[in-house]
Amino acid sequence: MPETAKRSFPHNFSPGPGAIPEVVLAETREALREVPGTGLPLLGLGHRTPWFRSIVDEAEAHVAALLGLGPDHRVLFLQGGASLQFTMIPLCFLRGRGRSADYLRAGYWSAKAVPEAEREGRVKLAWDGRPGGYARLPSDGELTLDPGAAYFHYVSNETVEGLQFDRVPGLDAVPRCCDMSSDFLARPLDCSRFGLIYAHAQKNLGPSGVTVTVIRRDLLEAIPAGLPPMLDYRAQAEAGSVYNTPPVFAIYVTLLVLRWLRHEIGGLAEMEKINRAKAAAVYAALDAAPELYRLRAPRDQRSTMNATFTVPTPELEARLLAEASDAGITGIEGHRSTGGFRVSLYNAVTLDSARVLAGFLGDFTRRHG
């Protein structure tokens, strides 16, 4: 048995919906009794109230402040997760434009975006990682980019494979549409280089059920008329993210996480330092036993958010899972498409939890390596 002390609740490395900061969980429990200043519980508060408008406005302001956004960008809170963004982007920016879009297919999630775009127009693959089993990301020299493309779509962190870009690929002349679902607000970001960024909340931001989109105003204004309003960024922006009844609970908890990120953590540079320390601790324990832990990603493309690896035999895999569970460690199973292990280190996972996991991996090496 590992020596790691058991806590009253497990160290949660879930790939999403992921852990929520302890302080936010406590505030959420209290809000279910009464939201400060309203006299009512969080469930039962209307969305057409000055209170909810102030919640959305404050959440937008925190995102804008964390990212240093200027008036050129709008922040939206939408429903349907990244999967509905896969449809909305080509509907708004590809259909009927007489141009093609460049898509980078470099992992499970960026691959899922491609057929959704192909329903609406012509897609060119700027690079295709599928023949190589999504084992690595491309270099800039490998990309085939069309300067006349309607937009360029990629995924900044391939959460299933554990691959993360440490640069911004693409041409500055072509609007970048980036799925940052698994690393949004986990590090500083120069939004001026993006036309549209989207991220569902349930990894770094809050509960599942809400998706944050940051969109440049000139793209908003170019959306053609006549689209279904629920799938139209412009209609959603004109309605201030309240076109229809929004997920009030998920947006409120996201606001609490944004306050925590800004005021308790201290912003994205501080968050990145913590995230790098967490990843360093876990990768060091994995690297110390290369025969036991077989990492998927090339060293310079390793994700700070998701460390993915396999062990040599099914017996060791089962043993690692069981001993982790005994050690109060949960959520480390790999994605159903790959098997193996995936350790997710999203913003709310503490450095303490990462160190506990690293210690456990070291202990496991000593017993079974």
Next chain:
Amino acid sequence: MPETAKRSFPHNFSPGPGAIPEVVLAETREALREVPGTGLPLLGLGHRTPWFRSIVDEAEAHVAALLGLGPDHRVLFLQGGASLQFTMIPLCFLRGRGRSADYLRAGYWSAKAVPEAEREGRVKLAWDGRPGGYARLPSDGELTLDPGAAYFHYVSNETVEGLQFDRVPGLDAVPRCCDMSSDFLARPLDCSRFGLIYAHAQKNLGPSGVTVTVIRRDLLEAIPAGLPPMLDYRAQAEAGSVYNTPPVFAIYVTLLVLRWLRHEIGGLAEMEKINRAKAAAVYAALDAAPELYRLRAPRDQRSTMNATFTVPTPELEARLLAEASDAGITGIEGHRSTGGFRVSLYNAVTLDSARVLAGFLGDFTRRHG
């Protein structure tokens, strides 16, 4: 000042997101500490877990049991609210079918469905209440129904106007698609007469962010291939309502409400009795002062869910709102499109709360009638 005793929290007649049963709020607070049997807080539990599968399965089973559904119907949990259903229905059942669809335009919400269908195909209005200001519902004899229509769409309870059907309009030979967002599971229902029923959760079922759809299997099977999976009922059904990350929190709380409805209330017939008693108490207080309270709906079409009325002057309106607030009564403002008052009496509003409101309305009459 009215004599109604002040409670620690208001009597909430919100039009939605509406009140949640007290016992469910308490269970939800506890689940944010730890969901029974999981060792983890509700926020942080993954959706690709046996636990979450059991939550969806149990929620489906409760809906099926409450409605007496047989194997001909499927229950789905979707995102995007009724507004996204307005788009999904014509996308799946009208586009490219070479047939038109019949729509009943009888209020604010059924009117919003019409342009969404017109994007995808030809729409015939089976009846149009707009010229009459949506003051009443049609009789069966007034409907113009096409026996060759792809489907017939209507809204069972027009929540803005306070109009409710006490019958099932339409032809049995044409699939009925019914928006029951504001009276689903508030009374018994013969689902065999419907092809598709949908209801967002935030009135009678749970928090905002999840929509329940009951769909007949033959309609599912007739959906053409090639639609965006997020907008395709068949893809959602094949994925067991977990095509992408669902709103885990909203579905869990909906399950708690369904357990309460089935096991504490005792089912739909019992729920209807309570809802009728609530509505009777409120309408009696309104009817007692016809010069003061001017009801919108014809008597035989009054909604048991939403009582809508106006008072003669803006001064009385402001006074009623202020005195209601002092009496611990909230959420009674009318819809922004109509003004006046709307008292919503969804499932979680107690008979006690309805009686308190009725008492307040009587007191107000004595002071200002």
